[in-house]
Amino acid sequence: MIYCCKCPQPDTRPGIVFDDEQVCSACYQAELRESVNWGRREEELRVISETVKEKNGDFDCVIGVSGGKDSHFQAFYARDNLGLKPLLVNCAPENFTNVGRANLENLVSHGFDLISIRPNPVVMKALTKKGFFEYGNPVKPSEYPLYAVSWIIANKFDIPLIIQGDNPAETLGIVEDTDTGGNAYSIRKHNTISGDASQWLYEGIDLRDLFFYQFPNELEGIRSIWLSHYVKEWSNTGNTEFAISKGLHGRPNHDPSETGKLNSYCSIDSDIHILNQLLKYYKFGFGFVTDEVCYDIREGRMTREAGIELVRKYDGRLSRKYILEFCDYIGISEYTFWKTVDKFVNKDLFYRDSSRSIWRPGEWVPKFKVGVDYVPRKENRRNYPSPNEVF
Numbered sequence: 001m002i003y004c005c006k007c008p009q010p011d012t013r014p015g016i017v018f019d020d021e022q023v024c025s026a027c028y029q030a031e032l033r034e035s036v037n038w039g040r041r042e043e044e045l046r047v048i049s050e051t052v053k054e055k056n057g058d059f060d061c062v063i064g065v066s067g068g069k070d071s072h073f074q075a076f077y078a079r080d081n082l083g084l085k086p087l088l089v090n091c092a093p094e095n096f097t098n099v100g101r102a103n104l105e106n107l108v109s110h111g112f113d114l115i116s117i118r119p120n121p122v123v124m125k126a127l128t129k130k131g132f133f134e135y136g137n138p139v140k141p142s143e144y145p146l147y148a149v150s151w152i153i154a155n156k157f158d159i160p161l162i163i164q165g166d167n168p169a170e171t172l173g174i175v176e177d178t179d180t181g182g183n184a185y186s187i188r189k190h191n192t193i194s195g196d197a198s199q200w201l202y203e204g205i206d207l208r209d210l211f212f213y214q215f216p217n218e219l220e221g222i223r224s225i226w227l228s229h230y231v232k233e234w235s236n237t238g239n240t241e242f243a244i245s246k247g248l249h250g251r252p253n254h255d256p257s258e259t260g261k262l263n264s265y266c267s268i269d270s271d272i273h274i275l276n277q278l279l280k281y282y283k284f285g286f287g288f289v290t291d292e293v294c295y296d297i298r299e300g301r302m303t304r305e306a307g308i309e310l311v312r313k314y315d316g317r318l319s320r321k322y323i324l325e326f327c328d329y330i331g332i333s334e335y336t337f338w339k340t341v342d343k344f345v346n347k348d349l350f351y352r353d354s355s356r357s358i359w360r361p362g363e364w365v366p367k368f369k370v371g372v373d374y375v376p377r378k379e380n381r382r383n384y385p386s387p388n389e390v391f
């Protein structure tokens, strides 16, 4: 496990690439962003917008929205800056939080049309269970309808443009299998939603139950773009500030040591996403706080050292109440939960501390120290520039 020399991004993130100077692909992309000719990109976006407006359809574009900070930015930008008539599409998550519902309502109250789709909750619950047991990732199945519904609605309503938020290749550095640039069509190749719906056939669920989990076959005439590629002011913090100014609410009484994340305005619509960050932490040695501080470091809002301190303090933290909530939802015991987590823990990165309680978080202790390169085994050592420290 090595860390980027500019941010605390580890090389354990699937799809990340490091260069010879030990700079991660996200930092590389962030540097490129500084020298972009934004005037030219804005002009490109303007041309795309004018082309779809000429079609004179009922709606000019589809925007998939959760009701969070990025949704607010995208919807307002499309309508007020580009002069488009957007149709917002929401895929309601399981256990939709009250603050998540209120934020979605806040967004449409500013004058937008919304179609809200609720994939069959019985199917979703079964798939969430399958995602947890088979991939150690309970939110994996929900990622499919989240992206696919925009394409389905664009296809059904004959809407020529889909505006998506940030390109993970540019903002997270996930460059393997995902193109950098403005074309969002490549999202279909992305690690999280790769493979077809047949992988979700489970416990009596057939393909007709998975309509919203599949991208339409006929996509001719539909274009999909990443807004982050075209708009200079797109940023994690900037979008949050913008959305707050439009009435976005954060998680009430937010405590990073209970949620494992710093920003109370992120991942507010469902608690399963918070729980999934704990699983990500055990699998790859980093959680949501790493992502958050990396954004701030790349935008010059935080030093790498300050970011590392926050990651050490909060990454992988989670209140037991979220675990119990999840166990209750999929109908398993807490014992089964931890027994399953055990299977997915990366044993090169964590060791079991037998002096601690057996079925509680913290039982698995990191062998690594955040920000300090760590090579688990000599025989696995990869050909990287000399690590700062090995222990």
Ligand SMILES: [Zn+2]
Residues within 6 Å of the ligand: 004, 005, 006, 007, 008, 009, 023, 024, 025, 026, 027, 028
């Ligand atoms: Zn980096």
